[in-house]
Amino acid sequence: MKRFSPMVATVALAALVFAAACSSAPAPTSTPGQTPAKTAIPTTSGPAATQRPTAPATQGLTLTIVQPQIEAVVTSSLLEVKGQTAPDAIVSVNGIIVKSVDASGNFTAVVTLEEGPNLVEIVASDYQNNQVSQTLAVIYTPLGQ
Numbered sequence: 001m002k003r004f005s006p007m008v009a010t011v012a013l014a015a016l017v018f019a020a021a022c023s024s025a026p027a028p029t030s031t032p033g034q035t036p037a038k039t040a041i042p043t044t045s046g047p048a049a050t051q052r053p054t055a056p057a058t059q060g061l062t063l064t065i066v067q068p069q070i071e072a073v074v075t076s077s078l079l080e081v082k083g084q085t086a087p088d089a090i091v092s093v094n095g096i097i098v099k100s101v102d103a104s105g106n107f108t109a110v111v112t113l114e115e116g117p118n119l120v121e122i123v124a125s126d127y128q129n130n131q132v133s134q135t136l137a138v139i140y141t142p143l144g145q
Helices: 006-023
Strands: 054-058 061-067 072-074 078-085 090-093 106-112 116-125 131-140
Touching: 061 116, 061 131, 078 090, 078 116, 078 131, 090 106
Parallel strands: 072 131
Antiparallel strands: 054 061, 061 078, 078 106, 090 116, 116 131
C-alpha cells in the first residue's frame, strides 16, 4: 500500500472538497417573497474536530451529524456515521438508504472507506419534498502506515 505524506493528503482532501462543491446540485432558487436559504458551516471556539455540522432547516427538516467529526482522520476502513433528523425522514449515506430512523430521528450507518481522503454524503428528505444534506471529508490512514 502506498503511504501518503500529510501534505499530499491535505492537497487531495482539498481537491475532493472543491470537486464536491463544484459538482453539487445547483444553487437553490427562491420563490418571490421568500428569502433564499443560506448555507453556513457552524463555527466554534475550539478546534475543527469539535464542530458538529448541521444542515440548514428546509421547511422544518434538519440534519445534524454527530459522528464523524469534520475532517476526521481514522485508522479503520469501517466508519460509523451517526446523526439526527426528523423521525419521519428518509436518510441515505453515500446513496445507500439507512434502514431505520428511530422515534427521536436518530440514525446510524456504516460506510467502507478507501485509503486516503473520502467524501461521505448524508442526505435526509421528507414526504413534503424537502431535502437537506451534508458532505464530510474523512481521511482513512491504516495503522502502521
